[in-house]
Amino acid sequence: MPLLLPELAHPLHAFRHCTVDFSRRILVMAVVNRTPDSFFDDGATFALDAAVSAARQAVSDGAEWVDVGGAPFAPGPAVPPEQEAERIVPVIRELRRCSGPAGTAIISADTFHPAVAERALEEGADVINDTTGLSHPDVARVVAEAGAHLVITHSLARPRTPYPSPSYTDVVTEVATFLHRKVDQAVSLGVPAEKIIVDPGHDLNKNTLHSLELTRRFEEITALGFPALAAVSNKDFIGETLDQHKSARLAGSLAAAQMCIMQGARIIRMHQVGPASSIARMSEAVFGWREPMRMEHNMGPANAPADRSVGLGDAVEWEELLQH
Structure with missing residues (x-):
């Protein structure tokens, strides 16, 4: 696969607690879910102390970004905004009280509720990660008023509702068109273009072949000119491709993330931070953006x-x- 590094319309992103030059950086986003039925760890970080500890460890392992969620994406009973905020907000508050890198890491709240987004931003979140593609446009208004960042993700279903047998004529073209339209909507609601990140939403209302096609043609997403997020970690398209349980998908996740990086992904959302940080730092060195840590050989x-x-x-x- 050829190396494809598309131009970014706004490479320099001033987050609320740090500035990132995406023309020379690949960030690792750690995943911390305060849900009893979280996809990957089956609720291991549901308790507040466990969630904060996991976030701090992720930063120590090399994550520059922590994504805190309080409700699963998968179909199921709705989580009331008040309950979701009670899960997310204390984690953000405790992290912002930390000294050192954990206290200054980029923090996103994974939510589509405007009220939850507002409380998360008040407690120090830098980003709202909306995996529903602005199903509630007021999320963009809240983000704009706070001067924060917004991740816009492609998904088709209403939040927490099933979307059986998704069908596309050309999944990559349709995802890119959707994201372009949603970016325009967010900008019209006051979010500056230089504070927008896009995510094609691997597995979200897509089958395994759709997600494989998105991975193969990820450059068409990065060609939109915004920093692109590849959220591929341990997802079902990897499990179905390799016939592996979620506990055995690390190598497949790293391979998918690397393919996206080679096509311009600037953020990779990963559960196992240490190995993910290694491929991000190695990629930066190969691209000529980072010096080796030492020279002996x-x-x-x-x-x-x-x-x-x-x-x-x-x-x-x-x-x-x-x-x-």
């Missing part, structure tokens, strides 16, 4: 006379190279 003085491949002139002393 074949760097001894004995290698200097014969090594002409590093592009250094004879006037450069080898000890100087070692210092870099």
